[in-house]
Amino acid sequence: QETVKLELWSRQDPSGPLRPGNVVKAAERLNKELEAEGSPKRVEVVVRESPAKGFDDDALQLLKVFGVGEGPDMFIAAHEWICAFQEDGFALKLDDYIAKYPQHFGTIFPSLWSSAKCPDGTYAIPQDAEARMFFYNKKLLREAGYDAAFVDSMPERTLSGDLTMDEVLDIAKKVVDKTKAQYGVLHRPNKGPDYIMVFNAYGNEFVDPQSGKLLLERDKLAAAFGWFERGVKNGVIPANNTAMEFDALRKEFYSGNAAFWMYGIWDLGSVAFPTYGLPQDERAFFADWGWIAGPAPKKGGSPVSLTHPIVYVIAADTKEPELTVRLLGHASAADLNTDHAVTTTHLGIKPEQLEDPRYAKAWPLARATELLKITKFLPNNAQFGDLNGIIYAGMQGIESGRLSAQQAADFVIEEASSTLEDVIVK
Amino acid sequence: MAAQAIPMASTAASEPTVDWDALATRARLARRTKATVLYAFLIAVSLPIILPYFWLVTIAFSAKTGVAETAVLWRSMAVVVPAVIAFWLSAALAQSRRQLWIGIATVAAIAVIAFGLLVGPHLHLGNFIFLWEPDFASVVRSRVGEVKGAVQFPNVWHAFGNSILIAGTQTVIVVTVASLAAYYLSRFQFPGRSSMLRSLLVLHAFPVLTLIVPMFLMLYWIGLLDTLSGVILVLVAFELPFAIFIMKGFFDAVPWDIEMSALTDGASRRQAFVSVVLPQVRNGILAIAVFTFIRGWEEYIFVFTFLIRNSNWTMSLYMYWVRDDVMGVDYGVVSAVGVFYLVPSLILYMAAQRYLMQMSIGGVKG
Amino acid sequence: MAKIEFRNVVKRFGTVEVIPDMNLVIEDGEFVALLGPSGCGKSTSLFMLAGIYLPSGGELLFDGHVVNEVEARDRNVGIVFQSYALYPHMSARDNILFPLRFKKRSRDQALARVKATAELVRVEELLDRRPSELSGGQQQRVALARALVKEPQLLLLDEPLSNLDASLRLSMRTEIKSLQEQLGVTTVLVTHDQIEATTMADRIICMRAGQIEQVGTPDDLYLRPSSLFVAGFIGSPPINLVAGEAAGGTVTVGGAIFPVEGASGSLTIGLRPEHLRFAETGFAGRIAQIEPMGREILYVVETGMGAIRVLEQGSSVAHSTGEQVNIDFHPENSLVFDTQRQKLITGAHVRAPD
Amino acid sequence: MAKIEFRNVVKRFGTVEVIPDMNLVIEDGEFVALLGPSGCGKSTSLFMLAGIYLPSGGELLFDGHVVNEVEARDRNVGIVFQSYALYPHMSARDNILFPLRFKKRSRDQALARVKATAELVRVEELLDRRPSELSGGQQQRVALARALVKEPQLLLLDEPLSNLDASLRLSMRTEIKSLQEQLGVTTVLVTHDQIEATTMADRIICMRAGQIEQVGTPDDLYLRPSSLFVAGFIGSPPINLVAGEAAGGTVTVGGAIFPVEGASGSLTIGLRPEHLRFAETGFAGRIAQIEPMGREILYVVETGMGAIRVLEQGSSVAHSTGEQVNIDFHPENSLVFDTQRQKLITGAHVRAPD
Amino acid sequence: MTTIVDELRVERRGHAKSVARRRTNFVLFLGPAIVLTVIFFIVPVVIDIAVSFTDLSRSLRITEFTTEQYEKVFRTDRRLSQVIGLTFIYVFGTLAIFNVTFGLILAITTTAIRNTSGSFFRAVWLLPRMSPSVLYILLWLWAVSPTEAGLVNQVLMRGFGLDAPLDLLTSAPIALIIISNGFIGASMGMIIFTAAIRGIPEHLFHAASVDGAGTFAIIRFITLPALRWPISFVTIYQTLSLLVSFEYILLLTKGGPFYDTTVYALYVYRRAFESGQYAYGAALALFLIVIGVVVALIGWRFFDMERLLQRPRIEVH
């Protein structure tokens, strides 16, 4: 018998302990399979825990580690980073393997696969997905004078393109004006994916479909920034949103002091229910709370949602690519993935999971899966992380009153062109 | 003494009469005002520091919901502030030692009872769960469902051990190396002495944190990447200039004649260093040991960057981790970890406070 | 100038009582010396006068007014420290000028005073130098000028000469003394050097462990020390003290028997080395050691009652070690103390046995 | 024991030449004093002997061997500093034991030696105390024990007494002297106190600005100072020095004319205060100041040639200020110096005018 | 009894021995420090310089040697001038308000009261320095939280009747980084000045008060002149510290909002580490190193640091 040690690089992430955990469990299944095949090999997974704060730091650290040839056999990453690894030849191209193991990979949502692709092929295996949305407080809206029908129909109106971004601001404004609530719309106070949804709504795709290079369109940027600018001017988005603590923001929303909260579905499971005691029963929840997708910029436009899949990537230089692929295949098994999904309120990757009673019981997942239809991804560009930092700085500039929307767009373009490579500006 | 005109006598006669009583009253007033102003000022500027730390402690021992609340802080302050004032007053007003003890005992008793009644019911140790339940995060989150097979929740004792190891080893090396170098710099004539001292200052002008990538490469080349020794040696190198500077000051202050005595008594300079000079700079050694330890204790960037395979948890990273707020933070636990994190440095600090105050630079006065 | 009075003055540092109860009057214009061994509280008393320490009890009076709480700067006192305490970053001129800055006086007037005072102590040439560029004696003078420039009511000198070398000490002694006479300022000199005290002061206050042992003129202390302590402390080479038991008009000391007048019981007899002389008669001994001291020679003589120091004038040694000698003295130069009470028995004397 | 020799020893600090050219022989077992004003290079010379400073030139010999480069620890030298330089973190015992640590000797043997040495300097009771718990004199003794414990060939004393108070200084002086005689160790004492030098040393080396001015017995230096510097430096109260112009057997000083023998040109005449006496004849003056100094009285007399100090034995003042007096002296006690060269003119004397 | 000079051998070989000893001592005492500093400090600096002439990127690959990074620094990076200006404000603000002035005030006031009380207040002010940085900044974040839960806001709103919570992180970020660094910086000055004040002979204070000086005159004429050198030292040393360190700012504001608190050193970090442009970071860092070295050398000259070197009084090795 021969034990093959496979190293898995994983960030210490309380939001997903089963991402590496499932791989460890998968080893057992693979070993049984190997035993059955009569293979002498047995797999042991060694988890390398990275204490990085956030996926961006983690990816940068891992790139360095690969740079000196100390990389693991496989790693967990945010999908937008995979091309950075691919460009430098650290990631294994997976198209052939995926085709070879349909029992593992065949049913994964095709849309998720697109988040695992670089220009020349597939380089990762989707591990999970989620949905980002605008949560809203129905009670406050009703207090502000909107009738229940209006409030309850908002999700459908959004999906049909009838509710617009600016209407959200108007509703929020009314809430701020007419109720005791202090805030209209709150968003995360650090660099991250959710607010990109707003940019997506205004048509920013950030990547040139032909070349795969970063693409910045001044007018669309300015339009998106304009929404933030109007929000701040109306007193709907607080000028100090980016200075607040994450938990303080949540507290404001869940304790009824804000109309909208732009974040992701897992927040219900990890914070809203346990910490702020929002009703865990589906009907009770939707009586006072709800969520909408990212609305269209103007009536009749398309709404958006954003998902930010986490993926498994295999190192190009692993000695056992075949075994590693099979291992990750087992880790992607529907039951294991559902474990992850229901405990951390993330979305599954396979349609089978929807049948799982546990999944159905976790109604937020089931309900949010609808959004996958309109969901978008961050571009899989190696430099997107940097660009996002610049965009975030632009938002800070607007919210703190230092920049106008147009200036923010100019700032992003200028900053990106001078510090990033191959940026196409339109 | 040469016979001189006496310039004094002329004016001395016209000296105005002095109102001694008025002067005494004025002096008494001035003395009291001065003391009051000084204490008021110092208390005012110290409160902003004491308050947050006190808050941290009250949250750690009282928070139940995981939200940072101040109710217990203010309740405790309502007990502590009058108690401190009462202590002060009883110390100032006591006429004898006996009265002093009675006063202090009374105040202490009242304070303890008041504290027990007002704050006591709110206190609990639940937030220190991480000490005995390494998997506490999953316990805390069991409200979302059981998380099984989580391989990755770090153990606080592991982090604690690593931090102690890094900080302790690094302190020992820095103290040893810096003492040797500072002694030589302070007491030996050699070519390049002045430029050596100057380069210590110049090294201080180097932005250490921007050298991480060269360091990373460097450690990789010499095979120390991913070892604790690598991290420790890097920390040592960056701490050395400051430590040498301070130690040199202490060595400068050691009287020359005891070293001369040791030499004529038959010691070599090395022996004199060890048996006579070193014991005189004990305070300095303690001072830099404390500073160096704290520096190693709080280190996170190097640990994070240079340890890539080992399970490299340190207290700083642990603290980071419990604070990670993407999924919501339990401030009670964060505070408890903070208190736990602060304890070793506080103990060290209390023990060495006296010595820290004796730091001076270069032994040069004025 | 000022008349100074300590009335039951107490000084405590924390729980340590350094001065238990001090009573003393210093007359206007007087020059007194506080003399005593190290740590007996001389500087402490001085600092209370200066206003640097506050008395813990009792009353301190200047010209009849209680000044316990009056601040140092209001007392108009000049002080010279052992270490001179010149301000190191100021020139000699600025040092001397310093006390005048706080008086309402025009700068020109002040400078004129500085000049006059500097001339008085003869440092007018050195006014531009920093203290570090002055020799010890020059620093001493500048310090004196600084103390005198504001025409103090009271001049305090805390071991002002002890950092100077022998010859400088001698000349500064003379200078300070004559300056004080010239200015008539009440002066308190602190010293543990008895020669300094005896040569400079009108009266000496001999202290011991916070208590005043004796107050008197130098002669009083030398010739009529009120206690064993004072007798032992004053005089160099020190007095010979031998213990004996008196009964019936004689006192027995070691082997020797002395006729004694006016005392009995346990006695201690004090004989000053310079009052002893070699003679045909007297008590017998053997010269153990000879020590030429310039213009005097000190002989240590082994006698039945222990080693006795004898001081002879002159610079030529007339005796040799091992020689058998007899020692004689004038009865009126002998001091007799009650061993128990450590006090002088006035009027008692011994005579050398024949 | 050792014979010490300086042969053309030079010492420079950087560019400053502190000792330009020193030649000196110290005989085996001799007790010499290095005497001179502050900064004249006494300690520097001593430290070269100890092996702490390296000579910049010339040769330093111990018993005929050049030791310039020999390490301090191989020289077997004992040293006592002004500050005592006891190791503050060690008990008195460990302090004394310290030098023996570096010798091959069993611990018991070493402790026995410590005990013997401690008894020698009478600190056997104090061995367990830390230096901070000892008085100045006790510290001094422990330091001495430490220097002596290893039976040094050479004992160096750098102003060992200057931190002690007057009476202690006196007794330590005697003790050190008799210890040295007892042990016969070659000893070099550094001091700027002439009394210390004259009472303790067999020979005095009088230094000035790095140069040896005169080497001789105390009497040599006192009675036959080879230069004005030595004459002025030695003697207390200091010698009276008056400048005059000599021609044809007389020297004119101020108003007075003295008969002079064996000299002419610009002269400086030195008259020690204790060699002057009030008499019927002699040069005239008026008493300006009287200073009782215990057993002697110093008179300052204003004369035609300036203020002249006269020292009279005895303690009773026989004259009063303002009195007109005549001053006389023995011709052989007068010193005549060449003002230009600052050197003594041997054989030349003056007589008091009648 | 041993002979005074053990052997003639010693005499002859003395010189050779002393040279050898000189060398061994140098190696023994300074060797470890030099080796450690050179390998782990100087060599990285040299590598950094080399890196700045490459295109080293986030996977540590070098594809070409180029001066392009410097062109970026001097040509295209428009943010730089603003960053340098801010750095200037930050360094001198912190220095002037806290590290020197407040450190001095603390030293003077705590030495003016009873010693036990004095050391208590000094201990309080040392606490921030003794706390791990992550924790210290966490407390700050909680304290200045822009909601009503923030400690500052609670005090201001309840104690002083402020209406709406203050948002210091947005409205006064520069002040905030100056204060948070200053709370730590002041203790260094406080320690050194306290030691220096204690070193002033007590007699000088006594002499001055007898000479008529009041409290302020004593500070002005006795204390301050005696502190001239320590003040110079703290000034130059802390200027350098502040110039090159950014840890607390990174933790507190991450350089934001926008670029409002991005001082030069943090700018280097943001450029190099948040986006992996290591070569560009190296070029920027080099510029900072040059500035730092120049400041250090000017300080050395200006404040006469040479005085730190007393001539050794023992000449043998």
Ligand SMILES: Nc1ncnc2c1ncn2[C@@H]1O[C@H](COP(=O)(O)OP(=O)(O)OP(=O)(O)O)[C@@H](O)[C@H]1O
């Ligand atoms: N500030 C103080 N705090 C506590 N004790 C003190 C203080 N100043 C003096 N003492 C103690 O008071 C006693 C008397 O001290 P003081 O300085 O008056 O002695 P002194 O007679 O001047 O001695 P010396 O000749 O050594 O100067 C000493 O035992 C000393 O230790």
Ligand SMILES: Nc1ncnc2c1ncn2[C@@H]1O[C@H](COP(=O)(O)OP(=O)(O)OP(=O)(O)O)[C@@H](O)[C@H]1O
């Ligand atoms: N290490 C040194 N470097 C430079 N100059 C020195 C050094 N040691 C002494 N000197 C100078 O050499 C001269 C002689 O110094 P030394 O200490 O020998 O004098 P000294 O006669 O012992 O004086 P004192 O009586 O003051 O101790 C002085 O001018 C002193 O400044």
Ligand SMILES: [Mg+2]
């Ligand atoms: Mg005193």
Ligand SMILES: [Mg+2]
């Ligand atoms: Mg000397």
